[in-house]
Amino acid sequence: MAALDARARRSARPRRRATVSSVLGELLLTAGVLALGYAGWQVWLSDAVLGAQQQQAARAFAADLVPEHLERGAIADASALRTDEPPLEAAPADRESFAIMHIPRLGEFERVVGEGTSRAVLDSLDQGLAHYRESAMPGGLGNFAVAGHRNGQGGPFTHLDEMRIGDRVYVQTASAWHVYEFRNHEYVPPTAVGVVAPVPQLPHVPADGRYLTLTTCNPEWSAAGRLIAYATWVGWQSAADGMPLELAETLGRA
Secondary structure (H helix, E strand, O other): OHHHHHHHHHHHOOOOOOOHHHHHHHHHHHHHHHHHHHHHHHHHHHHHHHHHHHHHHHHHHHHHHOOOOOOOOOEOOOOOOEOOOOOOOOOOOOOOEEEEEEOHHHOOOEEEEEEOOOHHHHOOOOOEEEEOOOOOOOOOOEEEEEEEOOOOOOOOOOOHHHOOOOOEEEEEOOOEEEEEEEEEEEEEOOOOHHHHOOOOOOOOOOOOOEEEEEEEEEOOOOOOEEEEEEEEEEEEEEHHHOEOHHHHHHHOOO
């Protein structure tokens, strides 16, 4: 009987009525959850999905770079690089895709390089890396300078700060594979345009070497500064020979 009375008293209690503050609190909580979900999409899933699409685009473009009379997917039978004068690469048109960059330190990294540093190139799912128009072409005398997002739109250079001395960067064109070796990082303000000079940071010195400069934002998710990665050219190999053996071995394709 006592139990029945207790249940009756509980059922007789008035239900709490929703107030403006309680409804507003629930709405804010829902908005917070949605915001966190969107941030998670931007930080992780978006870059993973878009980056994978850029990788696929690079592999498709690589097939187009190989002349029809040559074997696609061929691997060079020797790892020695030539150090004589490399082929002269023709200047591409604005926004044109003309090369593919491979950076094994950053994983199975393949991205198309497009001409010009417009958002149309940097944000493209078919490209992702952007060539500074006034800089040298791959293998050319001077500084081959390339920009990429640190985060967002596939984030090709998210882990650029992890490169180590001696890491190789391979640039594939229709005529050759150009190979560079990483030398050092530098952190600079956005106004430090000298990093893309023919001799990096020495704008008044004529180029007597072949360099590669990669630029991206720093710190992550901020445009407050720039992270720069410098590399020097160490040789080339004819496109007719196929992918350099050492790169194929690194990627597990040999």
